[in-house]
Amino acid sequence: MTAATAALPAPVSASPTLRQFRQAFRRHPTAIAGGIVLLLMILVALLAPWLGTVDPQAVTPIKRLKQPSAEFWFGTDMLGRDVYSRVVYGTRVSLSIGIAVAFFSIVVGLAIGLVTGYLRWLDAIVMRIMDGLMSIPPVLLAISLMALTRASIENVIIAITLAEVPRVVRLVRSLVLTLREQPYVEAAVAAGTSLPRILLRHILPNTTAPLLVQGTYICASAMITEAILSFIGAGTPPNIPSWGNIMAEARSLFQIAGYLIFFPGVCLSLTVLAVNLLGDGMRDALDPRLARRM
Amino acid sequence: MAVVALFVFSLLYLTPGDPAAVIAGDAATSEDIKRIRAGLGLDEPFLVRFGGWVWALMHGDLGVSIFTNLPVTHLIGQRVEPTLALTLCTLLISVLVAVPLGVIAAARAGSWTDRAVMAFSVLGFSLPVFVFAYILISVFSIELGWLPVQGYRNFGENSFWDWLRHLILPSIALGTVYIALIARMTRASMLDVLAQDYIRTAQAKGLAPVPVLVGHALKNAAIPIMTIIGIGIALLISGAIVTETVFAIPGIGRLTVDAILRRDYPVIQGVTLLFSAIYVVINLMVDLSYMLFDPRIRY
Numbered sequence: 368m369t370a371a372t373a374a375l376p377a378p379v380s381a382s383p384t385l386r387q388f389r390q391a392f393r394r395h396p397t398a399i400a401g402g403i404v405l406l407l408m409i410l411v412a413l414l415a416p417w418l419g420t421v422d423p424q425a426v427t428p429i430k431r432l433k434q435p436s437a438e439f440w441f442g443t444d445m446l447g448r449d450v451y452s453r454v455v456y457g458t459r460v461s462l463s464i465g466i467a468v469a470f471f472s473i474v475v476g477l478a479i480g481l482v483t484g485y486l487r488w489l490d491a492i493v494m495r496i497m498d499g500l501m502s503i504p505p506v507l508l509a510i511s512l513m514a515l516t517r518a519s520i521e522n523v524i525i526a527i528t529l530a531e532v533p534r535v536v537r538l539v540r541s542l543v544l545t546l547r548e549q550p551y552v553e554a555a556v557a558a559g560t561s562l563p564r565i566l567l568r569h570i571l572p573n574t575t576a577p578l579l580v581q582g583t584y585i586c587a588s589a590m591i592t593e594a595i596l597s598f599i600g601a602g603t604p605p606n607i608p609s610w611g612n613i614m615a616e617a618r619s620l621f622q623i624a625g626y627l628i629f630f631p632g633v634c635l636s637l638t639v640l641a642v643n644l645l646g647d648g649m650r651d652a653l654d655p656r657l658a659r660r661m
Numbered sequence: 662m663a664v665v666a667l668f669v670f671s672l673l674y675l676t677p678g679d680p681a682a683v684i685a686g687d688a689a690t691s692e693d694i695k696r697i698r699a700g701l702g703l704d705e706p707f708l709v710r711f712g713g714w715v716w717a718l719m720h721g722d723l724g725v726s727i728f729t730n731l732p733v734t735h736l737i738g739q740r741v742e743p744t745l746a747l748t749l750c751t752l753l754i755s756v757l758v759a760v761p762l763g764v765i766a767a768a769r770a771g772s773w774t775d776r777a778v779m780a781f782s783v784l785g786f787s788l789p790v791f792v793f794a795y796i797l798i799s800v801f802s803i804e805l806g807w808l809p810v811q812g813y814r815n816f817g818e819n820s821f822w823d824w825l826r827h828l829i830l831p832s833i834a835l836g837t838v839y840i841a842l843i844a845r846m847t848r849a850s851m852l853d854v855l856a857q858d859y860i861r862t863a864q865a866k867g868l869a870p871v872p873v874l875v876g877h878a879l880k881n882a883a884i885p886i887m888t889i890i891g892i893g894i895a896l897l898i899s900g901a902i903v904t905e906t907v908f909a910i911p912g913i914g915r916l917t918v919d920a921i922l923r924r925d926y927p928v929i930q931g932v933t934l935l936f937s938a939i940y941v942v943i944n945l946m947v948d949l950s951y952m953l954f955d956p957r958i959r960y
Contacts, residue, residue, distance in 0.1 A: 503937045506899030507917075511933050514921040591789050595903055598791055599918045614791065618907075632792035640787035647783065 398648020404641035408634075412458040453608040454631050460609035461590050461635065464524055465642070468589035469582045471528045476535025477578065481566050483536070484543025494540070497533040505530035506592055513601040523602055527589050538581055542574045576653040583646030587639045594635055610635045726920075726928050733931035737913060743813045744912035747835065747904065748897050750828050755836040755843060756890065760879075762840070763847025763886075768874055770852060778844060785841025790900045794834035794907040801830060811909040835904045839893050846889040850882035857881075883954040891947035898936050 483493040500508065505527075512526035546552060547570070555565050596602030597611025598618075605612055610631040617627030726733055766778035801807050813827050854860065855878055863873045902914035909915075913932060920928035 502941045503933060504895035504898045504940060506895075506902070507933055507936055510902070510917070510921060511929055514924065514929055587787070594789050595791070595899070598903065599906055599921075601918075601921050628792070628795050632789070632795070636788050636792060639789075640783065643783055643787050 395648040395651055397644045398651075401641040401644030401648065404637060405645060408458055408462060408638050408641065411455060412462050450613065450627060450630060453613055454610065454634055457608045457610045457613060457631060458634065458638075460520065460603060460607060461593060461611075461638065464520065464527070464593045464603075464609075465586040465590040465638075467524045468527045468531060469586035471524065472531040472535050472585055473578055473582050475528065476532045477539055477571075477574070479532070480536040480539025481543060481570065481574075484540040485547060485562070485566060485570070490540070493536075497536050500529075501533045501537075505588075506595055509592055509596060510599070510601050513596055518602065518604040520603055520607065523593055523596060526596075527592050530592070531585050531589065535578075535581065535585070538577065539574055542577060543570055546570050546573055580646055580650045580653065583642055583649065587642040587646065590635065590639055590642075726925055729925075733927050736916060736928060737931060737935060740911060740913045740916045742912075743910045744901055744905070744914060746824075746828060747831055747910060747912060748901055750832040751836045751839065751897060754832050755839040758836075759840040759843035760847050760886065763844040764851055764874055764879060766844070766848045767851030767855060767878075768870070770848075775848075778848065782841040782845045785837045788837065790834055790838065790903045791907050793837055794830070794904060797830050797834055798907075811907075813908075813910040813912075831904050831908045831910060834907070835897065835900045838896050838900065842893050842896065843886065843889055847882070847886050850885040851878055854878045854882045880954060884951055887947050887950055887954070891944040894940055894943050898940065 479493060483490045503511075508530040509526040512529060513522065516522045516526075552565060552569050555569050560569075593602055593609065594611035594614065597609055598615045600615060602611055603609040605616070613631040614628050726736055729736065762778050762781075766775040769775050798811075802809065809827055851874075860873060860877055863877050864870075868877075901912065902917055904910070905912045905914035906918055913935070916928065917932045919925075920932065
């Protein structure tokens with residue numbers, strides 16, 4: 368270690384696991400790159416009004432379908448709206464849907480999985496229902512749910528969450544099934560600990576690491592699902608500029624205005640890529656045994 | 662499957678939109694709407710409708726499309742061929758590309774080939790089907806003019822080549838995620854097997870690297886690969902819906918999208934049920950195929 372780094376105050380808060388985590392992260396530059404891109408995207412979403420954007424809904428019919436230029440960085444669409452502003456504001460929609468779906472499906476899946484993994488009589492019933500839901504391909508499930516309800520961001524989040532929950536339940540249940548056989552859980556049972564306390568204090572903390580990784584993958588796939596739903600006209604309402612909607616509107620104009628699909632498409636792919644890389648990095652950091660394999 | 666059927670039905674039963682109002686149009690009176698409702702049997706209680714639906718289902722009847730007035734089975738029958746051609750073509754390309762990629766990556770773990778395959782696999786996961794589809798169209802159809810932009814030709818209608826060239830771009834677009842998934846699983850599974858003692862024995866007794874990889878390792882690594890091929894069918898199904906929209910292929914995916922836009926319940930029910938049934942049957946076949954790869958497994 369060089370003198371310069373030695374002179375720095377030692378990180379006091381770093382517990383052994385946290386230090387391992389950091390070291391592993393250092394070994395995975397792609398994960399860091401992913402984290403940086405994701406952070407940039409979050410900043411873009413938060414700072415959208417101050418990034419040289421105009422009102423994403425403002426219609427200027429006289430400036431329809433302009434190619435990208437100094438005035439309109441990403442060009443304008445068929446109603447003369449500024450695509451750059453729409454893409455920047457779209458970051459908000461796509462990111463918030465991705466994060467919301469990841470959060471809710473983890474919470475719901477965790478609750479169901481914890482209880483069913485521990486209570487055998489409930490397990491059989493709930494898992495049959497989950498198997499049934501799993502046998503419908505997730506995007507199809509989300510599509511049919513969206514066909515029923517009014518198009519709104521909340522409904523998109525609910526539909527995608529419902530499609531993702533069975534997979535989280537499966538993961539949590541399999542974790543709980545191994546954890547409940549651990550000696551420390553048996554010890555807790557023997558000591559007369561109540562069931563909720565066993566679940567919350569002894570089992571829940573051991574599921575966080577895999578769930579964190581799973582959460583990033585759900586976030587990535589939710590953003591793609593939202594784009595697919597919007598693209599086929601069953602997603603976010605058309606007046607909200609999500610990346611999927613911008614591309615959906617450009618569908619028929621593809622041959623004359625390819626940039627309408629190119630910019631939101633690149634943003635979406637880049638963000639999903641960043642989230643996936645971050646997830647891979649976290650998985651490697653948290654599970655060194657798997658890291659050598661994958 | 663019963664859960665799926667109940668779920669699919671109640672899902673559509675609870676819809677707020679009223680198809681009777683859609684059919685009747687703007688000028689209809691409330692009597693008109695009521696009459697159409699009675700004609701469609703929409704005014705009966707939930708259990709009666711569900712019972713009738715299941716009974717008809719057992720007889721291979723998926724009901725009549727509210728919008729076109731044609732039987733759903735007939736509508737699906739008309740659209741089966743393009744979707745079947747597209748998915749089979751994709752499946753073939755994906756397995757033929759992904760498995761060798763995964764094997765090579767595992768055989769040279771840590772090399773730049775391995776890194777390239779893994780990088781491709783992460784990219785494949787991150788690129789939405791339709792974005793990649795449009796990139797393909799703009800490069801190969803619009804810039805180079807090698808392949809048609811959109812459309813589909815029925816098999817046997819024109820020359821074989823004409824049929825095939827309409828399928829190339831859609832299959833590649835649809836297959837990318839699938840290839841990424843299978844290649845990744847193949848690599849992981851192969852790495853596990855390659856660490857086993859019997860592989861070292863085979864290498865030690867002087868067998869050539871390729872027979873060891875294919876004959877010893879791949880055969881033992883096949884079960885997780887088959888599993889992921891089965892699970893990945895879900896990706897193919899949802900991808901097919903999008904791909905058919907982008908490439909204007911008149912398949913079941915396109916039927917689904919149209920049905921959603923028109924709130925044509927029986928069609929949505931039928932298609933969801935059909936796709937789920939296919940998914941379940943394929944995964945059952947995958948489970949049964951384990952016996953081929955591992956004689957220890959008996960059912």
